[in-house]
Amino acid sequence: MQYENPEIPEGINTTDEHPLKEFVILSSGIVLVSVVIISLILLIVEYSARFIPFEYEQQLVSTFTEQYADTAGEEQQYLQRLANEIVLTQNLPKDMEITVHYVDEEMVNAMATLGGHIIVYRGLLEKLPSENALVMLLAHEIAHIKYRHPIKSLGSQILLQLFWAILTNQSNSSDIIDISQFSSLSYSRSNETLADEEGLHSVFQIYKDVNGATDLFQALIESRQNMSFTIPEYLSTHPDINNRISHLNELAEKNNWPSKKEPLPIQ
Amino acid sequence: MVEIIILLILLLLGYVFGRMAEKRHYRSIIQREKLYRDVILIASKHPPPELIDQQSILMTGSVVVSVDYFKRFIAGLRNLFGGRVSSYETLLDRARREAILRLKEQAFRKGSRMLVNIKLETASISKGRKNTIGSVEILAYATAFYPTQIP
Numbered sequence: 001m002q003y004e005n006p007e008i009p010e011g012i013n014t015t016d017e018h019p020l021k022e023f024v025i026l027s028s029g030i031v032l033v034s035v036v037i038i039s040l041i042l043l044i045v046e047y048s049a050r051f052i053p054f055e056y057e058q059q060l061v062s063t064f065t066e067q068y069a070d071t072a073g074e075e076q077q078y079l080q081r082l083a084n085e086i087v088l089t090q091n092l093p094k095d096m097e098i099t100v101h102y103v104d105e106e107m108v109n110a111m112a113t114l115g116g117h118i119i120v121y122r123g124l125l126e127k128l129p130s131e132n133a134l135v136m137l138l139a140h141e142i143a144h145i146k147y148r149h150p151i152k153s154l155g156s157q158i159l160l161q162l163f164w165a166i167l168t169n170q171s172n173s174s175d176i177i178d179i180s181q182f183s184s185l186s187y188s189r190s191n192e193t194l195a196d197e198e199g200l201h202s203v204f205q206i207y208k209d210v211n212g213a214t215d216l217f218q219a220l221i222e223s224r225q226n227m228s229f230t231i232p233e234y235l236s237t238h239p240d241i242n243n244r245i246s247h248l249n250e251l252a253e254k255n256n257w258p259s260k261k262e263p264l265p266i267q
Numbered sequence: 268m269v270e271i272i273i274l275l276i277l278l279l280l281g282y283v284f285g286r287m288a289e290k291r292h293y294r295s296i297i298q299r300e301k302l303y304r305d306v307i308l309i310a311s312k313h314p315p316p317e318l319i320d321q322q323s324i325l326m327t328g329s330v331v332v333s334v335d336y337f338k339r340f341i342a343g344l345r346n347l348f349g350g351r352v353s354s355y356e357t358l359l360d361r362a363r364r365e366a367i368l369r370l371k372e373q374a375f376r377k378g379s380r381m382l383v384n385i386k387l388e389t390a391s392i393s394k395g396r397k398n399t400i401g402s403v404e405i406l407a408y409a410t411a412f413y414p415t416q417i418p
Contacts, residue, residue, distance in 0.1 A: 003315065019282070
């Protein structure tokens, strides 16, 4: 009997496919799947945020808003009075309480945050040419609170931080849920548009005229050094402030809101 | 962030060195397989009748190989999607051929040209430490026949 072990060709038990190709295909598959899952969870969180009682939101930030409580000056009372007037035009839920805080600082900024707190900086107040523009600002921020944008934003922010922590294998949970960052919440473009529309509606309800409302945006454009409206990075992430102005003008035209009266001065 | 950078560095190191080592190993395997082609392997239990008057001895050849980080990473991803784990295929292919070569080398030195009843055993040495050690041992053993020395 003859025995032999012939040479066996290569590539029967292995493949010639480049390992990097497999790596790219597999990892992009993973990325795709996780992006889809995270987006779905984000949508669910954003949707269900509205069912969180407003009371919880207030409790959540109660320790952090104390720092603003001691500025009960004239400006504060004036802002609060305007805010109360605006609240009546926006049909806020009964338990939703709006508190305006005035901060005596240069920063050209204003923001709506958790628990119905609105923070207005002196820098921005000084830049505003009329009371109408100020009402537009406050109404815009109140609309954010009305539509629960702060809690939605917080929810998605915590979720993203959680995913990041899982991805980077962090075990320190105190880094994940940091409510003290509550004032740097950012809102999506559609949320801003919604708040703009509601804000202009309030201006019309109060003055029966919308003249001067968009001066708010003009003031922001002019203050080059810090052109923020709701958050400091606002303009860098949403460089379409002119679009917002024209969108509001269109809205006013569509609803036949007049724009003739002279705006009132700030008191 | 640091973790991700470390991961990328490990992947890169695993890829570069793993691929270099693999290419070198394959070159050496193919070359030595040619060299020891005369040592015939038979899987049959029964030795050919012409060997009946020869002496026989048990020969073993074993190899322990470890998987590089890059291969393990790809195999980990494969675990999620399923499919051919080609990164482990080359590893085990190399290990099997190396074990057989070591067996043949020993037999050759003993003067044997025929190995009967060749068998391969595989054992993973990651017991209980699943993600830290990714090594396998391949053991090849056979009965080597060699001509009786005339005194």
